[in-house]
Amino acid sequence: MTVTRTTDPDSPRTTPADSHPAAGPGPTTIARTGPAADRIDVRATLADLVTADTRRAHVLEELGLDYCCHGGRTLAGAVKQAGLDLDEVTAALASPSPEPASPATTPGDTGDGAAGRPDALSALAQDIVDTHHAYLWEELPRLRALAEKVARVHREHHPELARVLELYRAAQADLEPHLTREEQVIFPAITRLELTGETMTSQGPLGPLVRALLKEHNVVGGIFQELHAITGGYRTPADGCVSYEKLYTGLAAMERDLHLHIHQENNVLLPATLERLAAVGASA
Secondary structure (H helix, E strand, C coil): CEECECCCCCCCCCCCCCCCCCCCCCCEECCCCCCCHHHCCCCCEHHHHHHHCCCHHHHHHHHCCCCCCCCCCEHHHHHHHHCECHHHHHHHHHCCCCCCCCCCCCCCCCCCCCCCCCCHHHHHHHHHHHHHHHHHHHHHHHHHHHHHHHHHHHCCCCCHHHHHHHHHHHHHHHHHHHHHHHHHHHHHHHHHHHHHCCCEECCEEHHHHHHHHHHHHHHHHHHHHHHHHHCCCCCCCCCCCHHHHHHHHHHHHHHHHHHHHHHHHHHHHHHHHHHHHHHCCCCC
């Protein structure tokens, strides 16, 4: 299916970290068409659409619609802002690929029946650590080495690689302490909040730390937005070597994983944590 854009593709579309635009102007290709789009509520937020079915994340990725850091926008509003055809977008979302898939995550619903458990939030936090954090701890140093090698070998003919390396180093420097703080301070505190109602951490009240995480996610989202743009959507040039291709393939995969990772935190885990804090009377 081809989704047509209804506005000039060269006109400004979003603010930083608000989307990860497709690599060039023109139609965006979706691999699969769907039935009538009446199953999709255009008033639903992008975050809620992905939470209900994670397969929709791929559709939104293809269209450059940010469902993680700016997932609070309605589908209708986001599609209008991006200059896309609403009927075509809803048709694509109504029948995403691959099939089947379980709903993404309500708090603690990690696909194993965790939703509704007394430790639902901590179960989701652990799933994030086991899935997304584990992936990042393995991939961050691997891609760093590739980025340094490719920049060293190819920057004479591809000067943008100096900026790619600079941005990647910034992303790694932001992510590693962020992951550590989540694993050692914030996620254990969420577990204690669920089990005992405790609202303090070793670094102070939990609420402000949760809000700080939300801001940090916007920073790394902005870094990958620029990486996406200056690499042409991670397209390896004709003279690129195998390492060049591996680097850009790895960056594209990391960006996709970060989108779902941030979605699970920004739109599911952390809002539910703030609600729990409010319920026990803690200041957020």
